Amino acid sequence: MTPSVADRDLWLRRFAPAPQAAARLVCFPHAGGTASTYVRMAHALAPSVDVLAVQYPGRQDRRLEPCVTSIAELADRIAPVLAASEDGLPLVLFGHSMGACVAYEVARRLQRGTRDGSPHKLIVSGRRAPGPERGERVHLLDDRGVVAELRALGGSVSAALDDPEILALAMPAIRADYRAVELYAHEPGEPLTCPVTAITGDADPKAPVDDVAAWGEYTTGPFRLRVFRGGHFYLVDNPEPVHRELAEEVAVK
Numbered sequence: 001m002t003p004s005v006a007d008r009d010l011w012l013r014r015f016a017p018a019p020q021a022a023a024r025l026v027c028f029p030h031a032g033g034t035a036s037t038y039v040r041m042a043h044a045l046a047p048s049v050d051v052l053a054v055q056y057p058g059r060q061d062r063r064l065e066p067c068v069t070s071i072a073e074l075a076d077r078i079a080p081v082l083a084a085s086e087d088g089l090p091l092v093l094f095g096h097s098m099g100a101c102v103a104y105e106v107a108r109r110l111q112r113g114t115r116d117g118s119p120h121k122l123i124v125s126g127r128r129a130p131g132p133e134r135g136e137r138v139h140l141l142d143d144r145g146v147v148a149e150l151r152a153l154g155g156s157v158s159a160a161l162d163d164p165e166i167l168a169l170a171m172p173a174i175r176a177d178y179r180a181v182e183l184y185a186h187e188p189g190e191p192l193t194c195p196v197t198a199i200t201g202d203a204d205p206k207a208p209v210d211d212v213a214a215w216g217e218y219t220t221g222p223f224r225l226r227v228f229r230g231g232h233f234y235l236v237d238n239p240e241p242v243h244r245e246l247a248e249e250v251a252v253k
Contacts, residue, residue: 010062011081012052015042021050023120023250024089026082028054028099028106030126031181032150032174036060037096037236044243049250050089054078054102059173067176071098071184075105082106083113090120092250096235097206098181100127104218107192122192122219123249125199126232128211129218130186139179143171146178153206153232192219197249199226199242201234 012026013035025045027038035053042051056074058067068074082091091110095103107122138149147161161167198215200207209227216223226245228234235242 007081008084011054011078013055014050014052015039016046016051018046018048018050020047021089022048023092024050024052024085025092025094025246025250026052026054026103028093028095028103029056030097030099031177032059032170033096033099033177034060040239041243041246044239045247045250049247054099056173056177058176059170063169067173069176069179069183071101071105071180072187074102074180075109078102079106079109079113083110083118090250091118092121092123093119094123094125094246095127096125097127097232098177100124101130101181101184104130104192107194108189111190111192111194119194121195121197121249121252123197123199123246124212124215125235126201126204126207128207129198129214130184131211131214136182139175139182143167146171146174150174191217193221194219195222195224195252197224197226199228199235199245201230201232202227203230204232204234206232 015038027041029035029037035055038051038053042053045051055062056068057065085091093103093107095101103122104124107119110118138146141149147167150161196215196219198212200209200212202209213225228238228241230237
């Protein structure tokens with residue numbers, strides 16, 4: 001069944017309308033993240049880029065919906081919504097951390113379902129390439145253990161952990177997302193054919209540069225690696241150079 005406008009509105013948020021945009025950037029949040037993570041990016045890239053942010057179930061305006069605990073299920077549900085677009089804008093997918101896994105799996109599904117090898121490009125951020133399981137089990141820790149893990153990643157986003165009410169609302173989604181990404185198992189298949197750019201912070205404990213560079217093995221198209229100064233949330237703590245980089249990436253034909 002073809003996704004409806006209601007399906008699109010359920011999954012995608014547009015914070016800065018860009019009716020004259022030449023390309024579309026779809027952004028996938030990190031574990032526990034929300035579409036609003038990309039408000040600043042949307043305004044920075046408008047009006048030349050139409051930025052859409054994915055809203056996963058179980059948070060903010062979708063907080064009454066059950067969380068999804070599988071990367072594959074998220075990709076299965078999001079890919080048809082993106083494939084239904086009929087305006088012909090080049091589609092670039094961007095995902096940070098867990099969002100990189102979701103964006104990659106969506107890209108695989110879009111490629112299988114189209115003749116032109118959609119999407120136009122995949123940009124993965126703050127996430128090592130798929131590979132052997134690392135035995136990470138943060139989702140099985142108690143709340144204190146999960147919070148300790150989040151604090152270890154640093155960045156300004158950790159400030160929200162100091163508010164008990166916000167933390168209580170966010171914890172189910174955080175735990176579900178960690179389960180999804182920690183149990184994610186890459187299924188072998190055809191590599192992507194679109195260009196892939198991988199980005200990471202030079203001090204990211206979760207995404208060492210060598211592990212991020214391995215994303216080049218997952219496409220037959222051009223591959224580019226970019227390293228910024230910073231930790232896991234380099235794109236939040238110092239967003240301006242990242243926004244410039246993304247604008248250039250989206251503009252490249």
